[in-house]
Amino acid sequence: MCAGGLWYHRRARCERAFPSMPNIKQQKKRVRTSEVDRVENLRFRSTVKTMTRRLEAAVAAGDSKQIADEHTALQRWIDRAAANGALHKNTAGRKKAQAARLVAGRS
DSSP, X not given: OBTTBOTTOSSXXXXXXXXXXXXXXXXXXXXXXXXXXXHHHXXXXXXXXXXXXXXXXXXXXXXXXXXXXXXXXXXXXXXXHHHHTSSOHHHHHHHHHHHHHHHHTOO
């Protein structure tokens, strides 16, 4: 802790705002696995956003086969992201409902 309380206090800045690398073997491993998990979650969320934009473009173009293909692929990615924990199940349901409304023509 810094002088004056918490490290984020305005007047009492710490020299080191973030903790150093842990020196316990299991915690070192936990840091590594957390980074891998973070990157994987980022990949899932990013892909869902990209596929949503593709679906929006397909709806704007009006190609019904492409709309169906993009909608199916988006739903699969959303379900996969929710199963892996990258998205909360309610968030996944909301995104699927938004996609269905977009396909139905009412946004």
